[in-house]
Amino acid sequence: MKRPISHISSIRDLRADSPDCASRFLWSAKNSVSLKDALLGTSLGGRISELAGQSVLLAVHDQLAAAVAIMELDGVARRLIICPPDVSPDHIPTLIDQANVGAIVCDKDSPYISEQSTLLRVPVGPVVETAKPVDIDPVTTEWILLTSGTSGAPKMVAHSVASLTAAIKGSHQGADVVWGTFYDIRRYGGLQIFLRALLGTGSLVLSNAGETPADHLLRLGVHNVTHLTGTPSHWRRALMSPAAGAIAPRYIRLSGEIVDQGILNTLRAVYPHAAIGHAFASTEAGVAFEVNDGLEGFPASFVGRHGEVEIKIEDNSLRIRSPRTASHFVGNDSATLMDSEGFVDTGDMVERRDNRYYFQGRRSGIINVGGLKVHPEEIEALLNRHPAVQMSCVRSRWNPITGSLVVADVVVRQGTDQRVSELKMDILKTCRETLPRHKVPAMLNFVPALNISSAGKMARRNA
Amino acid sequence: MSIRSTIISEMQLLAADEDKSLPSLTDELVLLESGLDSLAIAILVARLEETLNLDPFTESDEVYYPVTLGDFIKAYEEADKSHQLDSRSSG
Numbered sequence: 001m002k003r004p005i006s007h008i009s010s011i012r013d014l015r016a017d018s019p020d021c022a023s024r025f026l027w028s029a030k031n032s033v034s035l036k037d038a039l040l041g042t043s044l045g046g047r048i049s050e051l052a053g054q055s056v057l058l059a060v061h062d063q064l065a066a067a068v069a070i071m072e073l074d075g076v077a078r079r080l081i082i083c084p085p086d087v088s089p090d091h092i093p094t095l096i097d098q099a100n101v102g103a104i105v106c107d108k109d110s111p112y113i114s115e116q117s118t119l120l121r122v123p124v125g126p127v128v129e130t131a132k133p134v135d136i137d138p139v140t141t142e143w144i145l146l147t148s149g150t151s152g153a154p155k156m157v158a159h160s161v162a163s164l165t166a167a168i169k170g171s172h173q174g175a176d177v178v179w180g181t182f183y184d185i186r187r188y189g190g191l192q193i194f195l196r197a198l199l200g201t202g203s204l205v206l207s208n209a210g211e212t213p214a215d216h217l218l219r220l221g222v223h224n225v226t227h228l229t230g231t232p233s234h235w236r237r238a239l240m241s242p243a244a245g246a247i248a249p250r251y252i253r254l255s256g257e258i259v260d261q262g263i264l265n266t267l268r269a270v271y272p273h274a275a276i277g278h279a280f281a282s283t284e285a286g287v288a289f290e291v292n293d294g295l296e297g298f299p300a301s302f303v304g305r306h307g308e309v310e311i312k313i314e315d316n317s318l319r320i321r322s323p324r325t326a327s328h329f330v331g332n333d334s335a336t337l338m339d340s341e342g343f344v345d346t347g348d349m350v351e352r353r354d355n356r357y358y359f360q361g362r363r364s365g366i367i368n369v370g371g372l373k374v375h376p377e378e379i380e381a382l383l384n385r386h387p388a389v390q391m392s393c394v395r396s397r398w399n400p401i402t403g404s405l406v407v408a409d410v411v412v413r414q415g416t417d418q419r420v421s422e423l424k425m426d427i428l429k430t431c432r433e434t435l436p437r438h439k440v441p442a443m444l445n446f447v448p449a450l451n452i453s454s455a456g457k458m459a460r461r462n463a
Numbered sequence: 464m465s466i467r468s469t470i471i472s473e474m475q476l477l478a479a480d481e482d483k484s485l486p487s488l489t490d491e492l493v494l495l496e497s498g499l500d501s502l503a504i505a506i507l508v509a510r511l512e513e514t515l516n517l518d519p520f521t522e523s524d525e526v527y528y529p530v531t532l533g534d535f536i537k538a539y540e541e542a543d544k545s546h547q548l549d550s551r552s553s554g
Binding site: 212213214233236237239240241242244262263265266269369370397398399400401402405407428432437438442443 | 480481493494495496501502504505506508509510513518520521525526527528529530531
């Protein structure tokens with residue numbers, strides 16, 4: 001049954017006393033909490049009033065603890081910076097400085113507890129406790145999501161509950177709806193599903209970083225997941241699991257990477273009763289559109305259409321204007337998010353063939369390895385520091401399992417007398433010691449020269 | 464070297480690169496439970512495309528994702544057979 005979503009100015013506006021709240025849950029691998037308990041209780045030891053009006057950095061390990069803290073802090077904190085679980089501790093001081101953080105919500109045993117001595121520190125508890133009602137003047141919280149930046153340091157992208165929930169309509173509701181997502185809810189794609197579960201009528205099964213695909217699918221099956229979302233790479237991994245048959249979702253959604261016809265066809269064959277859609281969404285541009293015709297790419301009729309979301313293609317890149325986009329970047333030297341007409345340039349290149357547009361990859365050469373963004377410059381800088389490397393070019397190579405892989409073409413300095421196999425091992429060893437695994441080149445090709453464009457820039461060609 | 468032994472030796476090289484030990488490589492072994500995660504399997508597929516000149520998972524829109532090592536090896540063996548047939552019929 002469809003019913004309109006009643007939009008909210010903060011999560012705290014959700015009615016904890018509505019009759020379904022006690023029977024709706026957030027499930028993690030180890031724990032669960034009812035929506036009623038999450039809305040009425042505290043995971044911050046009842047210290048919420050200390051955080052009123054503050055710029056709060058949320059950096060906790062456990063996803064359920066983060067979810068409950070987000071629910072408690074929205075409408076209370078002036079600004080809420082949500083750190084994904086893999087944000088490097090080296091970047092935390094910069095985030096604190098550039099977002100004027102006054103308080104940090106973290107784990108009890110967090111390294112930030114002792115290191116950041118001048119900040120107010122509030123640890124999250126493992127369980128939700130009963131909270132005494134407190135009288136706090138409601139504020140509109142600025143939500144800051146992190147996305148990867150060129151130098152490896154995260155970029156801070158500002159949203160509000162209004163922009164984050166603008167794409168959520170009244171569909172996909174029913175008392176039996178159980179959402180699941182392969183994403184972490186601290187990334188845009190996962191946060192959308194968390195908010196859909198909260199604003200709708202259903203429950204949500206959270207992912208767990210340490211869990212095998214089979215265990216995750218079995219857990220989704222136990223909770224009878226009906227609506228399941230992830231990147232094409234998440235889905236390919238699920239289809240390679242013997243537990244792929246443990247779920248029977250009625251709605252499947254893909255986003256976060258280029259969706260190819262192969263994954264759409266395979267999902268259709270394996271889950272014949274599911275409606276399958278793919279969405280274009282990014283942290284900066286928000287949810288732009290959903291494609292539900294079972295085909296890769298998107299219809300050309302989407303471009304230039306009037307409505308809540310406007311799409312234009314300029315210099316072959318997709319540009320979006322809508323109430324769902326972020327408002328600005330936060331931090332020193334932050335770039336401009338929108339052009340003078342309010343369009344966000346997604347940097348995603350498209351090509352029109354007949355009446356459809358197809359995605360061609362990123363203008364900047366950013367490589368998407370299973371949903372994780374890789375900036376070629378960061379890896380090239382490391383390769384170029386190796387004494388035997390004269391110059392290098394990092395590019396993507398299509399792969400049917402992760403969508404893309406990182407490969408590097410390397411020009412070796414003249415006079416290097418090391419054997420090719422030994423030199424490759426040595427260079428890769430340096431990469432493995434310094435970079436996270438998805439950034440280590442899957443292959444190194446030694447080439448005599450690299451192409452330089454007429455503008456003096458390295459010509460990147462991605463496959 | 465047969466397709467099977469090429470695949471096994473590439474898997475062992477990958478595991479050595481990542482300091483991981485592999486369980487006994489039987490046909491029933493679930494690939495994602497072999498100690499190689501999806502990123503490592505992606506690298507394996509890319510390396511096998513170089514050594515065997517085959518990518519059975521990209522060649523058609525009807526993509527099939529292998530669950531066990533046996534499925535994985537069979538996909539390469541069948542892609543190899545169909546390549547040989549193609550080259551005979553075109554030659």
